[in-house]
Amino acid sequence: MTADVAVLGAGMHPWGKWGRSFVEYGTAAARAALADAGVEWRDIGSIVGADTVRGGYPGYVAGATFAKALGWQGARVASVYAACASGAQAIATARAQILSGLADVVLVVGADAAPKGFFRPAGGDRPDDPDWLRFRLLGATNPAYFGLYARRRMAVHGDTLEDFAQVKVKNAAAGALNPLARYRKRVSAEEVAASAVVADPLRLLDICATSDGGAALVLSSMEFARRHGAPDPVRIRAVSTVTPRFPNTVLDLPDIATDSAAAVAPPAEPFRPSIARAAYEEAGTGPEDLSLAEVYDLSTALELQWYEDLGLCEEGEAAKLLREGATAPGGRIPVNPSGGLASFGEAVPAQAIAQVCELTWQLRGTAGERQVAEARVGITANQGLFGHGSSVIAVR
Amino acid sequence: MSRKRAPVVVGWFTEESADGDREGGFRLLGTRCSACASVFFPREDVFCRNPGCPGRELTEVPLSPRGRIWSYTDSRYRPPAPYVSDPELEWQPRTLIAVELEAERMVVLGQGAPGVSLADLAIGMEVEAVPGVLNEDADTTWTTWHWRPTGTRGPAEETADATGATGVKA
Numbered sequence: 001m002t003a004d005v006a007v008l009g010a011g012m013h014p015w016g017k018w019g020r021s022f023v024e025y026g027t028a029a030a031r032a033a034l035a036d037a038g039v040e041w042r043d044i045g046s047i048v049g050a051d052t053v054r055g056g057y058p059g060y061v062a063g064a065t066f067a068k069a070l071g072w073q074g075a076r077v078a079s080v081y082a083a084c085a086s087g088a089q090a091i092a093t094a095r096a097q098i099l100s101g102l103a104d105v106v107l108v109v110g111a112d113a114a115p116k117g118f119f120r121p122a123g124g125d126r127p128d129d130p131d132w133l134r135f136r137l138l139g140a141t142n143p144a145y146f147g148l149y150a151r152r153r154m155a156v157h158g159d160t161l162e163d164f165a166q167v168k169v170k171n172a173a174a175g176a177l178n179p180l181a182r183y184r185k186r187v188s189a190e191e192v193a194a195s196a197v198v199a200d201p202l203r204l205l206d207i208c209a210t211s212d213g214g215a216a217l218v219l220s221s222m223e224f225a226r227r228h229g230a231p232d233p234v235r236i237r238a239v240s241t242v243t244p245r246f247p248n249t250v251l252d253l254p255d256i257a258t259d260s261a262a263a264v265a266p267p268a269e270p271f272r273p274s275i276a277r278a279a280y281e282e283a284g285t286g287p288e289d290l291s292l293a294e295v296y297d298l299s300t301a302l303e304l305q306w307y308e309d310l311g312l313c314e315e316g317e318a319a320k321l322l323r324e325g326a327t328a329p330g331g332r333i334p335v336n337p338s339g340g341l342a343s344f345g346e347a348v349p350a351q352a353i354a355q356v357c358e359l360t361w362q363l364r365g366t367a368g369e370r371q372v373a374e375a376r377v378g379i380t381a382n383q384g385l386f387g388h389g390s391s392v393i394a395v396r
Numbered sequence: 397m398s399r400k401r402a403p404v405v406v407g408w409f410t411e412e413s414a415d416g417d418r419e420g421g422f423r424l425l426g427t428r429c430s431a432c433a434s435v436f437f438p439r440e441d442v443f444c445r446n447p448g449c450p451g452r453e454l455t456e457v458p459l460s461p462r463g464r465i466w467s468y469t470d471s472r473y474r475p476p477a478p479y480v481s482d483p484e485l486e487w488q489p490r491t492l493i494a495v496e497l498e499a500e501r502m503v504v505l506g507q508g509a510p511g512v513s514l515a516d517l518a519i520g521m522e523v524e525a526v527p528g529v530l531n532e533d534a535d536t537t538w539t540t541w542h543w544r545p546t547g548t549r550g551p552a553e554e555t556a557d558a559t560g561a562t563g564v565k566a
Contacts, residue, residue, distance in 0.1 A: 118473070118476050120476035125478075132478060133405065134505075135476065135477070135479050136404065136478040137404060137405065137530065137540060138479075138507055139471050139481075139492075139507070140471075140475070140505065141471065141475050144469055144470075144475075144492050148466075148469050148494050150469075151467045151468060151469060151519070152519070155520075196472065199469045199472065200470050200472070200514055201469075202469075246445060246446055246447050247446075251466075255505075256438060256504065256505050257438065257502055257503060257504040257505065258503045259434075259436075259502065260434055260436065260437075260501055260502040261502065262433065262434065262435050262499065262500050262502070263429070263432050263434040264432070264434060264446055264448070
């Protein structure tokens with residue numbers, strides 16, 4: 001186990017398709033998090049930005065941009081990129097600075113203004129880039145991979161299209177209660193079934209949109225929190241940022257093939273479960289201790305996959321867990337009480353930070369209509385393109 | 397004017413000889429580490445990626461010509477660039493097939509051959525790697541690999557992707 005860091009403040013800019021700059025979303029989220037923490041920007045010792053990529057390098061879309069927008073005050077800066085896991089790595093960087101004594105109080109910011117339509121690789125002719133190659137050779141968009149995973153679950157575990165639709169129904173109902181969500185309308189299974197197929201067997205309402213949004217956290221040492229008059233803050237107890245182990249035998253985005261297990265036996269535990277296990281070990285906790293989970297539901301079927309990878313149920317039992325209502329509000333282990341990506345859409349560098357914002361409000365008991373009763377321990381889970389694991393455990 | 401034929405990526409699959417002879421059959425090409433025998437596709441030519449292996453000698457090896465479907469899907473919407481398709485033509489869905497190669501113990505993704513539809517596919521079905529055309533531009537026919545069920549007979553001669561640059565129907 002490692003020492004805790006305090007979550008002093010959390011703030012978000014509502015998700016949507018606002019047509020404005022990511023700087024505005026990130027700055028609004030940062031100001032909200034600072035106000036929530038009761039910390040002045042000039043007292044922040046370090047700012048960590050979660051990057052996204054434009055034209056092949058993060059450039060403008062990085063930490064210093066937010067520091068400038070908030071008003072240069074000399075804080076230490078770091079910028080991190082890990083695709084969808086960028087936000088968790090920004091949190092990990094801030095936490096490492098705090099635990100090592102490099103900084104007392106750190107501002108973490110991620111924001112994005114998503115392009116319309118499918119995510120696509122940066123331009124140019126780059127045959128050495130697997131992300132470029134999967135589009136050039138196969139036209140394999142992200143939803144195409146989601147479709148492959150969903151079909152595989154149907155064949156191996158007997159999941160049905162109705163199960164997938166019920167994930168959307170659950171998350172849309174939660175999102176309807178969240179003023180920060182982009183989609184705030186309940187959705188029926190019939191509406192999911194009537195939406196257009198994008199990547200068979202998945203339909204438009206099985207797949208998350210791409211959104212604009214911003215999220216920020218003010219993190220500090222426990223000692224700073226006490227001095228600051230917050231003796232019992234939400235605490236981050238673990239941040240897992242593990243990579244796969246060779247041979248990685250589960251087809252991962254953006255790869256065209258898995259590793260071969262011909263010469264070396266595959267690890268007993270595949271990549272995604274290893275992400276959660278590392279977090280549980282670091283926190284000295286386990287799935288049985290959880291009050292809630294925020295998981296990366298890029299598709300409805302992937303939410304079910306996370307149930308198993310987080311150990312909420314045995315392999316192949318996820319649809320059963322859903323059908324029992326265990327992951328719905330009021331259930332044994334509510335999943336995505338925020339509404340999840342189904343209700344937000346993905347704003348890549350902000351999303352993993354937004355997951356921790358939701359944990360913070362839930363663990364404080366200030367989540368309003370979507371509050372999980374007596375929430376004490378929460379986990380987030382996410383996976384960034386190219387092998388970036390991400391999971392955060394927070395406690396109160 | 398005839399276009400020259402060129403692989404869309406060099407060294408990933410066997411190329412046809414000038415007269416179209418496919419002696420020995422079409423094969424995907426990977427590499428094998430001479431120290432630990434790990435196989436890589438796409439090919440690794442410099443370092444072995446087995447973390448327990450210091451291997452530096454990787455030799456080209458043809459992959460199994462056939463495998464079984466691990467999963468499959470299709471692209472109902474036109475993929476963005478760098479995928480090449482003619483914006484003037486209505487998009488036709490294209491199957492994508494992930495295939496498990498038994499000997500290599502790996503899964504390799506590929507487009508289904510032209511004319512292969514979802515209804516032709518099932519998890520566990522045997523498919524084979526066949527030469528295909530990805531797209532054509534002014535002077536080049538870009539070749540690739542496709543997966544095709546072994547139980548069905550596809551078109552004898554694959555032409556450009558029915559959804560691709562030329563609009564030639566397979």
